[in-house]
Amino acid sequence: MAGAEPTSGQDAREAPPAAAMDVLAGRVAEVGGHEVVRVLPTRARRIVGAWCFADPIGPRYISANDEENIAPHPHIGLQTVTWLLQGELVHRDSLGSEQLIRPGGLNLMTAGGGVVHSEEGVPGWSGSLHGIQLWVAQPDSTRDLAPAFEHHEALPELTFTNVEATVFVGGFAGAGSPARADTEHAAVQLVLGTGGTILPLEPSWEYGLIMLSGLAEAEGEKLAPGSLYYLGGCRDELGMTVLEAGTAILLGGLPFREKIFMWWNFVARTREEVAVAYKQWSQDDRDRFPGVSSKLARIPAPRPMWLTSGE
Numbered sequence: 565m566a567g568a569e570p571t572s573g574q575d576a577r578e579a580p581p582a583a584a585m586d587v588l589a590g591r592v593a594e595v596g597g598h599e600v601v602r603v604l605p606t607r608a609r610r611i612v613g614a615w616c617f618a619d620p621i622g623p624r625y626i627s628a629n630d631e632e633n634i635a636p637h638p639h640i641g642l643q644t645v646t647w648l649l650q651g652e653l654v655h656r657d658s659l660g661s662e663q664l665i666r667p668g669g670l671n672l673m674t675a676g677g678g679v680v681h682s683e684e685g686v687p688g689w690s691g692s693l694h695g696i697q698l699w700v701a702q703p704d705s706t707r708d709l710a711p712a713f714e715h716h717e718a719l720p721e722l723t724f725t726n727v728e729a730t731v732f733v734g735g736f737a738g739a740g741s742p743a744r745a746d747t748e749h750a751a752v753q754l755v756l757g758t759g760g761t762i763l764p765l766e767p768s769w770e771y772g773l774i775m776l777s778g779l780a781e782a783e784g785e786k787l788a789p790g791s792l793y794y795l796g797g798c799r800d801e802l803g804m805t806v807l808e809a810g811t812a813i814l815l816g817g818l819p820f821r822e823k824i825f826m827w828w829n830f831v832a833r834t835r836e837e838v839a840v841a842y843k844q845w846s847q848d849d850r851d852r853f854p855g856v857s858s859k860l861a862r863i864p865a866p867r868p869m870w871l872t873s874g875e
């Protein structure tokens with residue numbers, strides 16, 4: 565999935581930020597012919613831990629004749645995390661992976677120095693599609709290494725008052741996902757029943773909450789789909805009251821200490837690195853960006869606006 569304009573990360577920090585309840589409205593973006601409300605990055609916040617991108621998927625109804633396709637496109641320097649609440653998608657990548665994604669299964673692709681993937685609908689399938697795609701910025705120690713792909717269906721589940729939690733990335737409340745994590749960060753699905761709940765947090769991390777459905781209230785704010793609720797750090801718990809049952813995604817992690825430069829599908833550190841990746845994708849350089857077994861034509865990269873006409 566594609567970001568549109570260049571963004572850069574938070575400045576390096578040594579201590580976790582203070583506790584907060586910042587309501588950060590998402591913005592409409594277009595992905596695969598559909599409008600999405602992108603809740604990360606936004607102008608006010610570029611990153612939460614190593615989480616640098618969050619696009620809710622749907623909910624929308626797919627008929628058997630619809631083509632729900634995101635054609636082959638490249639990534640560098642990030643992991644894609646695809647997590648569905650409803651529906652099915654097929655992941656294909658330049659490592660030769662072909663994986664059906666369904667609710668409860670974690671799809672995790674690590675781009676490293678370069679990978680290509682497509683995300684396609686299942687032909688003839690109809691029903692409701694709902695979920696989220698997240699990106700994790702890779703640290704300098706792994707971002708130039710080989711790409712990789714993982715899929716996990718056995719994930720830890722935890723029960724709290726009025727909440728069923730699934731830890732799909734990283735650690736939460738003493739449970740850990742088996743998925744690769746290059747930094748300290750976590751993503752947790754929270755299936756919310758109505759009533760009050762208290763969730764344990766790690767004080768050295770910062771957190772953000774995304775509602776995919778339902779309505780809750782915490783610290784005087786109503787929590788609903790379409791925004792990122794930035795919780796800051798220095799918290800050992802979050803209390804909330806669920807007014808309408810639904811599902812939320814909790815993201816957290818140690819503040820990411822490397823300043824990222826993010827443009828289109830690339831997470832890098834400099835414009836120069838992005839310009840090289842842009843040119844290699846545009847020239848169909850198969851050493852950097854190998855092919856994908858997909859009948860779809862690859863998505864062309866937009867031209868970086870900082871390149872002069874001769875470059």
Ligand code: MN
Pocket residue numbers: 565566637639644681829
């Ligand atoms: Mn992608």
